Amino acid sequence: xxxxxxxxxxxxxxxxxxxxxxxxxxxxxxxxxxxxxxxxxxxxxxxxxxxxxxxxxxxxxxxxxxxxxxxxxxxxxxxxxxxxxxxxxxxxxxxxxxxxxxxxxxxxxxxxxxxxxxxxxxxxxxxxxxxxxxxxxxxxxxxxxxxxxxxxxxxxxxxxxxxxxxxxxxxxxxxxxxxxxxxxxxxxxxxxxxxxxxxxxxxxxxxxxxxxxxxxxxxxxxxxxxxxx
Amino acid sequence: xxxxxxxxxxxxxxxxxxxxxxxxxxxxxxxxxxxxxxxxxxxxxxxxxxxxxxxxxxxxxxxxxxxxxxxxxxxxxxxxxxxxxxxxxxxxxxxxxxxxxxxxxxxxxxxxxxxxxxxxxxxxxxxxxxxxxxxxxxxxxxxxxxxxxxxxxxxxxxxxxxxxxxxxxxxxxxxxxxxxxxxxxxxxxxxxxxxxxxxxxxxxxxxxxxxxxxxxxxxxxxxxxxxxx
DNA sequence: GTCTATAACCGGATAGAC
DNA sequence: GTCTATCCGGTTATAGAC
Numbered sequence: 206x207x208x209x210x211x212x213x214x215x216x217x218x219x220x221x222x223x224x225x226x227x228x229x230x231x232x233x234x235x236x237x238x239x240x241x242x243x244x245x246x247x248x249x250x251x252x253x254x255x256x257x258x259x260x261x262x263x264x265x266x267x268x269x270x271x272x273x274x275x276x277x278x279x280x281x282x283x284x285x286x287x288x289x290x291x292x293x294x295x296x297x298x299x300x301x302x303x304x305x306x307x308x309x310x311x312x313x314x315x316x317x318x319x320x321x322x323x324x325x326x327x328x329x330x331x332x333x334x335x336x337x338x339x340x341x342x343x344x345x346x347x348x349x350x351x352x353x354x355x356x357x358x359x360x361x362x363x364x365x366x367x368x369x370x371x372x373x374x375x376x377x378x379x380x381x382x383x384x385x386x387x388x389x390x391x392x393x394x395x396x397x398x399x400x401x402x403x404x405x406x407x408x409x410x411x412x413x414x415x416x417x418x419x420x421x422x423x424x425x426x427x428x429x430x431x432x433x434x
Numbered sequence: 435x436x437x438x439x440x441x442x443x444x445x446x447x448x449x450x451x452x453x454x455x456x457x458x459x460x461x462x463x464x465x466x467x468x469x470x471x472x473x474x475x476x477x478x479x480x481x482x483x484x485x486x487x488x489x490x491x492x493x494x495x496x497x498x499x500x501x502x503x504x505x506x507x508x509x510x511x512x513x514x515x516x517x518x519x520x521x522x523x524x525x526x527x528x529x530x531x532x533x534x535x536x537x538x539x540x541x542x543x544x545x546x547x548x549x550x551x552x553x554x555x556x557x558x559x560x561x562x563x564x565x566x567x568x569x570x571x572x573x574x575x576x577x578x579x580x581x582x583x584x585x586x587x588x589x590x591x592x593x594x595x596x597x598x599x600x601x602x603x604x605x606x607x608x609x610x611x612x613x614x615x616x617x618x619x620x621x622x623x624x625x626x627x628x629x630x631x632x633x634x635x636x637x638x639x640x641x642x643x644x645x646x647x648x649x650x651x652x653x654x655x656x657x658x659x660x661x662x663x
Numbered sequence: 664g665t666c667t668a669t670a671a672c673c674g675g676a677t678a679g680a681c
Numbered sequence: 682g683t684c685t686a687t688c689c690g691g692t693t694a695t696a697g698a699c
Contacts, residue, residue, distance in 0.1 A: 220682090221682070224682080224683095245673090245674055245675080246674075246675060246676085247674070247675090255682095255683075255684090256683060256684050256685075257675095257676090257684090257685090258676095258677085258678090258682095258683070258684060258685075258686095259682070259683050259684070261675090261676070261677080262682065262683075263682095265676095266675080266676075267675070267676095319556050319557050319558060320556060322555045322556070323552050323555050323556040323559075326548075326551045326552050326554065326555035326611075326614075327548050327549060327551070327552040328548050328614055328615045329548060330552070335615060382555075383661070385557055386557045386564060394660075394663075397660060398657070398660065398661060401656075401657045401660060402657060404653075405653055405654060405657055408650065408653065409650075412650060421637065421638075421641060424633075424634055424637065425634060427630075428627070428630045428631060428634055431623075431626060431627065431630065432612070432627060434623075449666095450665080450666075453666090474689090474690055474691080475690075475691065475692085476690075476691095484667080484668095485667055485668045485669075486668085486669085486692095487666095487667065487668055487669075487693090487694095487695095488666075488667055488668075490691095490692075490693080491665095491666070491667075494692095495691080495692075496691070496692095
């Protein structure tokens with residue numbers, strides 16, 4: 206059925222859009238309720254009111270649903286940081302907020318984030334944070350960290366400043382990895398780690414900026430450069 | 435059939451032992467040939483000349499085969515290090531050999547190691563290096579690293595020396611993670627990273643041992659201590 | 664009681680009709 | 682774009698052989 210002659214503002218694919226969103230929403234709800242493994246594609250399709258085949262029409266695999274989740278989280282984190290970082294000047298404060306808010310955003314999905322990172326460790330998987338498919342999200346995330354630094358009143362040598370966004374991204378990944386394994390009440394241990402490690406990171410940046418540290422700093426940065434290809 | 439009256443040295447379960455080994459050997463061969471996913475339990479059972487049910491009798495799941503592989507690699511690494519480290523005194527030399535030989539041992543399995551670490555990243559999985567099931571292997575691996583340090587002529591503050599084996603174990607895991615993602619010819623990039631990072635690690639140990647570095651060192655070590663629970 | 668073999672079950676994924 | 686009908690492979694149940 207074409208749209209010919211209809212004065213509606215919404216173009217043709219509006220219904221498809223809705224179906225797709227409904228499937229994702231349903232999937233995330235089920236993931237939160239039962240976890241990833243326990244949620245079958247059949248159950249998602251059923252609750253979303255579509256057939257199994259239809260669900261696969263929109264999401265090529267169960268992993269694609271995870272990828273969609275991933276993108277959504279990043280968008281929310283971005284919006285949150287854009288709204289709140291403006292009033293913070295010290296690097297320590299800005300970093301702490303960025304890392305904490307990231308973890309708080311994904312907290313409802315703690316149970317199923319485990320599986321997310323299962324695929325994430327597989328070089329073949331598109332969910333892998335180093336993969337080509339993840340590149341856009343990775344670059345956006347790194348760009349956000351660059352703004353966290355640039356917007357602060359911290360000073361540092363140029364070479365360090367250039368490498369820092371990528372280093373902080375790896376640091377963020379490490380925090381998430383710890384968070385995944387953290388079963389403490391209210392994720393207390395992870396939050397302690399965030400606070401302690403942010404302090405340390407800022408201290409190390411200061412240390413690495415000292416003139417007589419230049420040789421070691423160069424050594425580290427050259428190594429990092431090689432690792433990044 | 436009982437063994438009564440038989441003068442053999444080998445007790446009853448000799449045949450079972452053989453079957454079990456044959457299944458593992460067959461599985462590893464197929465993993466190398468086709469990768470993990472493409473190797474079906476049915477194919478393993480068939481080539482090993484046993485029924486599917488029998489394969490499951492010895493290995494409760496496909497993952498258990500991976501776990502058996504894991505244990506075997508560690509034993510070989512241990513034997514290799516025991517045989518060769520005796521003649522090396524500098525920490526740099528000893529560390530480099532330890533890390534390189536570890537990677538060379540698993541090189542034939544590079545293609546399937548990816549999947550190994552997929553499960554390894556899941557906190558629930560027994561393959562996870564932090565899991566209770568992995569504890570024995572983890573502790574043995576850490577013990578090996580402790581000997582790598584102790585057998586060297588390097589000197590360092592006591593607090594650092596106490597924490598170092600665990601830190602080096604994490605470092606080793608990082609190298610393996612990089613190795614997994616490395617598709618360069620002959621794993622050239624990983625080997626460069628080993629050399630470069632071993633140099634850096636030794637340099638940082640020296641730096642961290644300087645008297646005026648004590649506050650920062652303490653800060654790092656306290657954080658590490660918290661992370662380890 | 665130690666092992667082996669066969670026949671399911673279950674859920675992710677695909678093919679092809681409408 | 683949506684469905685129904687299958688496929689495929691990890692896993693389990695179960696019946697029996699030695």
